């Protein structure tokens with residue numbers, strides 16, 4: 001018998017339970033950077049070492065009907081097929097799906113097994129139960145990949161789309177929990193154990209599922225700091241301003257005071273909470289066959305309390321009427337039904353299991369177990385009475401008379417052999433009433449992360465511990481009194497009044513619209529009620545925030561300005577000091593974490609508005625933060641209204657924030673001061689910023705776009721260069737050159753300044769590194785028809801980039817651009833003809849569905865791209881591919897017409 005693979009992965013990021021080492025990555029999680037085919041090194045089912053205890057345990061629990069047992073076991077010993085999801089939605093997703101259907105599926109005869117090299121390969125096909133045909137599955141080996149060109153082409157396609165964030169590899173059953181969350185664009189969603197982020201990705205898509213930008217948020221959390229970075233990295237591909245990444249043990253995720261004027265909720269609560277908890281992971285055996293060898297009952301026993309604590313914290317963080325999904329990738333009732341039953345028992349009627357049987361009807365599932373047994377290495381126990389003599393068992397692990405009456409059959413268990421997937425467990429719960437607090441087993445809260453116990457290991461003996469110090473208790477009567485507080489009327493982002501009912505659905509409380517949009521919170525007694533309503537318990541929970549900040553001493557002018565700008569009643573939006581701020585400057589509690597600072601530089605904000613033409617009702621550029629306390633920080637991130645509100649409500653700086661929003665601007669120091677706006681676009685921020693920007697945009701032809709991306713610097717025709725004079729910028733043709741609102745600076749002697757405004761310098765990593773225009777003259781000429789190479793010869797011409805944009809419309813548009821950052825977009829007719837997303841798709845959309853846009857720098861006589869070479873090459877590939885397809889389709893159409 002072969003041994004299991006060394007270092008195989010599996011499990012679900014265990015919280016460090018005994019016998020369950022911290023493990024990484026759920027099977028098929030979104031942490032795969034590229035799509036890999038099934039490995040040939042996989043063992044055959046006969047080679048995989050069986051585990052008698054595993055089989056005994058699950059046979060005893062009847063996890064699958066006895067007649068299916070052999071199929072169940074055989075399936076668990078066979079490799080998992082490859083599954084992936086098309087990201088984004090709307091037209092973009094439709095096009096990608098069509099492409100899969102026409103380019104790849106069409107090449108395989110329907111219903112026939114594809115034999116490659118004598119072995120069957122499973123061609124790509126959509127998973128019937130996944131809505132919209134957006135999830136796909138296939139199975140082939142590396143050897144088959146080499147032998148069948150169509151598979152190799154498919155593999156390349158998937159690699160490319162994965163890198164650009166258009167698809168995500170994810171195990172099929174791992175896609176299920178978000179589908180039961182019923183997320184809407186205004187929801188506040190907490191993903192408690194989120195890394196590496198495959199479900200966060202799905203939740204973000206759902207949040208962005210409406211026609212307009214979402215008003216809710218996703219808070220994605222993970223206890224493991226390294227995995228948080230991975231989570232932030234993965235989700236960066238989505239470019240969503242509505243995401244915040246935090247690093248807490250989920251059972252200690254802070255209960256922030258809700259300081260929204262007039263809100264009836266005492267704490268910041270969520271509409272949806274996902275508890276995709278760390279577990280023993282035996283549902284991932286198909287991906288990590290070494291679990292066969294390592295499996296033991298101790299794994300589940302060691303994780304049960306952590307899972308329960310996380311679920312109970314979720315109960316506290318969920319608002320009444322909200323929905324919580326509890327999921328694992330284990331079959332084990334101790335980690336599944338036992339946790340759900342205990343949650344229902346302890347919440348005493350405040351939670352109900354939701355019947356999801358009519359949802360995703362094509363997805364086969366088994367009902368949850370009403371009864372189960374607990375086993376440790378010494379034997380089986382049927383009840384706590386029997387089990388209490390065993391040292392590591394807890395009462396919550398057992399069914400009892402109370403759990404007999406719970407509808408645990410509404411839980412869902414997904415078995416691998418039913419639809420060729422991994423194994424999974426999902427329970428959907430609804431909060432139908434306020435909690436009678438304290439919950440019997442409290443969750444440590446409001447304590448710095450460092451002070452938290454290592455749960456799975458240390459919590460074991462403390463199952464029935466009392467509520468820890470610092471856990472507040474809120475009598476139901478107090479809540480009821482607060483519920484009678486003043487109503488708040490809020491204007492929506494578009495400036496129209498929103499009905500009061502809408503507020504109940506709009507996050508933990510009403511979102512105060514941006515001051516710039518003229519929207520205001522107008523609540524009767526709002527100001528007075530807000531702070532008065534929060535009570536002493538919450539004050540006690542905070543450690544250091546209020547007192548020192550109340551003094552106002554030692555603040556920079558811009559910090560005081562930020563405080564003055566605050567709307568009535570809401571807490572000021574101030575810096576959340578991370579541990580990155582030195583103690584001497586009042587550094588915060590979390591080591592290694594940068595501060596989160598609202599960007600309030602009035603001069604630069606005005607310059608940005610004028611330069612980029614932010615629409616007057618746009619929340620930008622004001623809704624920006626930086627991760628430093630510098631006055632002119634290097635990077636600026638855009639945050640959505642709810643993320644902003646969450647940050648504002650963190651007055652005690654309890655949140656350990658790893659990432660918030662999306663980087664949209666970077667400082668671009670202009671050596672010569674010719675560019676009035678200090679900040680330039682980032683490529684990743686374009687989907688978020690484009691819908692708000694009215695200036696500094698141009699639409700080249702497709703050939704020009706290709707030339708721009710390939711050569712990275714293209715020239716303007718002679719006579720169309722910007723001519724910067726003492727009095728300002730002028731195009732050589734004499735039109736005002738729109739060099740920005742401020743006068744360009746001239747040199748000390750007041751002479752004409754003729755040199756290029758400094759183009760962005762090359763970064764060390766070669767990312768977004770562009771030569772100044774003159775240097776680009778050494779690039780080879782493009783063969784693009786509308787991008788003509790100048791004759792060259794004289795010194796002046798030699799300094800020009802060889803490729804010049806000549807399309808009259810492009811040239812005219814470029815003349816209207818000021819020197820500095822700008823963005824190139826396909827013309828709408830070209831985008832439509834080539835099958836790219838239209839600009840309208842980008843409104844509030846995700847990167848995956850954004851139009852093809854390229855951040856550029858307009859120099860005096862040239863345009864330079866600001867994207868990395870790799871990214872630029874990917875765009876070239878994509879553009880060429882789309883063009884070739886469009887040409888082929890047009891030719892086929894013409895031939896067809898002629899024939900007829």
Ligand SMILES: C[S@@+](CC[C@H](N)C(=O)[O-])C[C@H]1O[C@@H](n2cnc3c(N)ncnc32)[C@H](O)[C@@H]1O
Nearest residue numbers: 012013015193194196197198199223249250276
């Ligand atoms: C099953 S994985 C989550 C997979 C993730 N939801 C996804 O879809 O990509 C479990 C995660 O829980 C994290 N974790 C372990 N203990 C935790 C705790 N006490 N609080 C929060 N996260 C925890 C692990 O670091 C791991 O990333």
